[in-house]
Amino acid sequence: MGLDTEYTETQRAIARFVESLASRYGRKYIRDLVSSGATFPHAMWNDIAQAGYLGMAIPEEFGGTAMSYDDVRVFFTEMGRHGLITLHFVSYFMDCLLVGAGNQAMKERYLPKLAAGEYWSFAITEPSAGTNSFRISTSAVREGSNYRINGQKVFITGFAESQKLVLVTKTDVKGTGPRKEAFTLFVIDRNAPGITCTPMNMGTHSPESQYIVFFEDVVVPEENRIGAEGAGLEILFNALNLERIVIAALALGLGEHVFAKGVAYAKDRVVFGEAIGSHQAVQHMLARAFVKLRLANLANREAAIAFDRGNDSRTVGMYANMAKLACTEAAFEAGDAAFQVHGGAGITDECDVAAILPMIRTLRVAPINNEMTLNYLGEKCLGLPKSY
Numbered sequence: 001m002g003l004d005t006e007y008t009e010t011q012r013a014i015a016r017f018v019e020s021l022a023s024r025y026g027r028k029y030i031r032d033l034v035s036s037g038a039t040f041p042h043a044m045w046n047d048i049a050q051a052g053y054l055g056m057a058i059p060e061e062f063g064g065t066a067m068s069y070d071d072v073r074v075f076f077t078e079m080g081r082h083g084l085i086t087l088h089f090v091s092y093f094m095d096c097l098l099v100g101a102g103n104q105a106m107k108e109r110y111l112p113k114l115a116a117g118e119y120w121s122f123a124i125t126e127p128s129a130g131t132n133s134f135r136i137s138t139s140a141v142r143e144g145s146n147y148r149i150n151g152q153k154v155f156i157t158g159f160a161e162s163q164k165l166v167l168v169t170k171t172d173v174k175g176t177g178p179r180k181e182a183f184t185l186f187v188i189d190r191n192a193p194g195i196t197c198t199p200m201n202m203g204t205h206s207p208e209s210q211y212i213v214f215f216e217d218v219v220v221p222e223e224n225r226i227g228a229e230g231a232g233l234e235i236l237f238n239a240l241n242l243e244r245i246v247i248a249a250l251a252l253g254l255g256e257h258v259f260a261k262g263v264a265y266a267k268d269r270v271v272f273g274e275a276i277g278s279h280q281a282v283q284h285m286l287a288r289a290f291v292k293l294r295l296a297n298l299a300n301r302e303a304a305i306a307f308d309r310g311n312d313s314r315t316v317g318m319y320a321n322m323a324k325l326a327c328t329e330a331a332f333e334a335g336d337a338a339f340q341v342h343g344g345a346g347i348t349d350e351c352d353v354a355a356i357l358p359m360i361r362t363l364r365v366a367p368i369n370n371e372m373t374l375n376y377l378g379e380k381c382l383g384l385p386k387s388y
């Protein structure tokens with residue numbers, strides 16, 4: 001839609017890179033991977049890594065390109081705009097997690113590999129805890145200088161394709177200490193003895209797979225612990241703000257991608273003697289969706305800039321939760337409008353509209369459902385009583 005006048009020179013370069021990437025790996029590439037059952041976009045991922053865009057959140061001394069979080073936002077918005085999405089990109093926030101909370105040895109060991117394209121998965125969700133992370137029961141019990149891990153995670157994106165996993169565990173198994181200090185993060189080898197997984201059947205039309213992962217007496221050395229024992233939640237809260245911004249950017253970009261198809265179709269399609277876009281019912285629906293997309297984009301920009309400024313985690317959290325809510329809702333509304341405008345053609349493979357909607361819809365639920373973003377805003381920003 002050519003309206004990103006606020007882009008810096010670097011961000012224009014990012015947009016040009018993504019455009020060239022899309023000329024090599026466009027929607028056909030993504031769709032072919034999906035129909036062949038592929039679970040990882042290896043070629044595209046490697047090209048992104050080679051160009052330095054997997055190291056955007058990593059300092060140069062650890063092999064990264066040390067760009068701003070606002071640049072990260074632009075990168076993912078542009079990826080979405082070209083319809084290039086997999087949830088593997090959410091792994092990005094683990095760079096941020098290690099940069100913020102990893103010790104020097106961890107940073108030296110892991111960050112250069114992540115910048116070079118190593119893929120890591122992330123596991124917090126459990127079947128009987130769901131959104132209520134305090135109820136997770138995957139335990140890490142200290143045994144000398146090791147931890148023994150037992151439990152189960154679900155919905156883990158790309159687990160089988162990953163080299164490492166960041167795992168959220170409960171170390172205060174008996175629950176004797178403060179609730180917020182019960183959780184600890186570990187870096188786990190994907191092939192560590194005692195780990196098994198099984199793929200889930202999902203309908204996201206994306207080259208990825210989610211897995212149920214089982215941990216049975218998995219032994220992890222303490223040097224794989226990220227941060228202090230019991231500091232897991234605090235570390236996560238900050239890093240998850242970046243996850244929200246990345247998800248908001250991808251959703252927004254995808255919404256714009258489908259929306260642009262709707263606008264083009266509304267100009268071309270003639271059924272009552274004039275283009276359907278000349279009817280106000282169609283035009284106003286599109287104009288309204290357009291406004292919401294642009295406002296949501298501004299909200300996400302504000303969130304990324306707050307992160308770049310080094311604002312405290314609660315302030316960034318306010319903007320990041322607003323942006324996640326605004327972008328995923330605006331994207332869904334715009335996608336739905338684009339589908340409506342296409343009439344029956346919207347469901348055809350040729351138009352490639354319907355295939356994108358399940359992913360946009362999913363982003364209102366995962367990685368955090370929008371009700372929880374509202375709970376955060378109500379409680380932390382408006383000072384209302386905790387509602388759940």
Ligand SMILES: Cc1cc2nc3c(=O)[nH]c(=O)nc-3n(C[C@H](O)[C@H](O)[C@H](O)COP(=O)(O)OP(=O)(O)OC[C@H]3O[C@@H](n4cnc5c(N)ncnc54)[C@H](O)[C@@H]3O)c2cc1C
Pocket residue numbers: 087121122123124125129130131132154155156157158202204210362365366367368369371372375388
């Ligand atoms: C495609 C996909 C990829 C995923 N990838 C990963 C991954 O890589 N790693 C990982 O750990 N997890 C992953 N997840 C899991 C995801 O984070 C969870 O699905 C999500 O957090 C919601 O948990 P749940 O599905 O158990 O929903 P539930 O907790 O059962 O909630 C169901 C619904 O209830 C409502 N609700 C719940 N609690 C509240 C409340 N307090 N207030 C108001 N409404 C509420 C919401 O509408 C919510 O959508 C993925 C999920 C999907 C679909």
